[in-house]
Amino acid sequence: MRRSSADTKAVILAAARERFAADGxxxxxxxxxxxxxxxxxxxxxxxxxxxxxxxxxxxxxxxxFPDFSAVPRDQIGARLVAHFLGLWEHNEALQVxxxxxxxxxxxxxxxxDIFATQLAPVIATLTGPDxxxxxxxxxxxxxxxxxxxxxxxxxxxxxxxxxxDLIHWIAPTIQRYLCD
Amino acid sequence: MRRSSADTKAVILAAARERFAADGxxxxxxxxxxxxxxxxxxxxxxxxxxxxxxxxxxxxxxxxFPDFSAVPRDQIGARLVAHFLGLWEHNEALQVxxxxxxxxxxxxxxxxDIFATQLAPVIATLTGPDxxxxxxxxxxxxxxxxxxxxxxxxxxxxxxxxxxDLIHWIAPTIQRYLCD
DNA sequence: TGGCGATGTCAACACTTGTTGGCCTACAAT
DNA sequence: ATTGTAGGCCAACAAGTGTTGACATCGCCA
Numbered sequence: 001m002r003r004s005s006a007d008t009k010a011v012i013l014a015a016a017r018e019r020f021a022a023d024g025x026x027x028x029x030x031x032x033x034x035x036x037x038x039x040x041x042x043x044x045x046x047x048x049x050x051x052x053x054x055x056x057x058x059x060x061x062x063x064x065f066p067d068f069s070a071v072p073r074d075q076i077g078a079r080l081v082a083h084f085l086g087l088w089e090h091n092e093a094l095q096v097x098x099x100x101x102x103x104x105x106x107x108x109x110x111x112x113d114i115f116a117t118q119l120a121p122v123i124a125t126l127t128g129p130d131x132x133x134x135x136x137x138x139x140x141x142x143x144x145x146x147x148x149x150x151x152x153x154x155x156x157x158x159x160x161x162x163x164x165d166l167i168h169w170i171a172p173t174i175q176r177y178l179c180d
Numbered sequence: 181m182r183r184s185s186a187d188t189k190a191v192i193l194a195a196a197r198e199r200f201a202a203d204g205x206x207x208x209x210x211x212x213x214x215x216x217x218x219x220x221x222x223x224x225x226x227x228x229x230x231x232x233x234x235x236x237x238x239x240x241x242x243x244x245f246p247d248f249s250a251v252p253r254d255q256i257g258a259r260l261v262a263h264f265l266g267l268w269e270h271n272e273a274l275q276v277x278x279x280x281x282x283x284x285x286x287x288x289x290x291x292x293d294i295f296a297t298q299l300a301p302v303i304a305t306l307t308g309p310d311x312x313x314x315x316x317x318x319x320x321x322x323x324x325x326x327x328x329x330x331x332x333x334x335x336x337x338x339x340x341x342x343x344x345d346l347i348h349w350i351a352p353t354i355q356r357y358l359c360d
Numbered sequence: 361t362g363g364c365g366a367t368g369t370c371a372a373c374a375c376t377t378g379t380t381g382g383c384c385t386a387c388a389a390t
Numbered sequence: 391a392t393t394g395t396a397g398g399c400c401a402a403c404a405a406g407t408g409t410t411g412a413c414a415t416c417g418c419c420a
Binding site for chain 1: 203204206207278279281282283288291292295296313314316317318320321322323324325326328329330332333334335336337338341349350352353356357
């Protein structure tokens with residue numbers, strides 16, 4: 001079949017995200033990604049240069065924080081947890097990054113970058129700039145641990161918990177890390 | 181040089197733990213492990229059969245919980261966090277498992293197993309058997325997230341925090357998950 | 361119609377991986 | 391001194407990797 005260049009690029013990118021998210025960097029091969037996309041491995045190289053650049057393209061992330069200044073201060077924890085649960089379930093790039101950042105230094109650096117440029121600044125508007133990095137780091141540790149247990153390692157009790165129960169348990173933790 | 185069979189096996193195992201912990205399952209090659217151990221790759225096969233069995237041997241873990249029934253109930257959170265910080269820093273097998281469980285289903289299964297057979301039962305003695313899995317799961321999510329941020333992804337604010345500050349912040353979370 | 365650039369395929373490359381079998385060598389028992 | 395054996399090394403295999411360059415084919419424009 002014949003497609004536009006942009007279409008093909010998008011198809012490859014979607015397949016890459018899925019594979020990287022499912023398998024991590026090393027186990028996700030160019031051949032398997034190309035197979036999923038229904039094209040030749042050589043096309044992947046033509047459009048993205050090499051595997052590293054393909055990964056970089058697949059791991060672009062925007063946390064899309066809403067305007068938290070409008071949220072009542074005592075509900076910030078719950079809002080943040082809910083927001084992240086939504087992200088983890090709909091944004092494959094986040095799973096890509098978590099699955100990969102654990103064994104790949106470049107991906108870990110990308111996570112630290114997202115933390116520093118997207119999460120920490122938002123937290124700073126809530127808690128002031130001096131303690132913001134620590135508080136943001138603590139919140140990140142709980143959020144990441146939750147994602148790890150629920151979406152990656154699939155600990156049965158955490159997987160089985162309904163979304164609302166999860167928010168009920170985790171939100172006070174985030175609230176305390178950010179606002180106490 | 182000539183060594184006893186048991187010695188060589190131990191040397192290989194130590195090198196394997198280090199490599200698996202640093203690189204994860206796929207990137208840690210038999211050749212690199214053998215290189216670190218100063219022996220031929222063929223020896224690894226002779227002593228452990230194949231890579232999977234070597235990994236299984238390197239990932240044997242005992243969380244070594246002390247007797248928590250003697251601990252004052254309101255200090256359980258702090259004790260648990262301190263215990264785990266010690267584990268993460270001295271037991272390479274834990275990092276092996278975390279680095280690997282994210283992309284390797286067998287390792288993830290092992291983590292779920294450790295969770296179910298070593299962590300959950302201890303929690304059950306504190307909180308009764310009905311809510312124990314959920315509470316243990318929540319505690320695990322915070323502990324794992326902390327380890328991820330501090331030892332794997334190396335988020336600067338979390339890396340920089342002294343051990344005592346970390347305990348001060350995280351312990352109340354664990355305390356609430358387990359005892360409220 | 362002819363040609364040309366964009367889109368896609370094929371086969372091969374150089375390399376690395378886990379794994380195997382044969383061979384060598386030291387050492388202890390006979 | 392000879393031999394048996396356990397410990398160790400080497401070279402090679404088959405399979406799979408990222409990557410490349412030459413070749414085919416479609417569709418548009420002159």
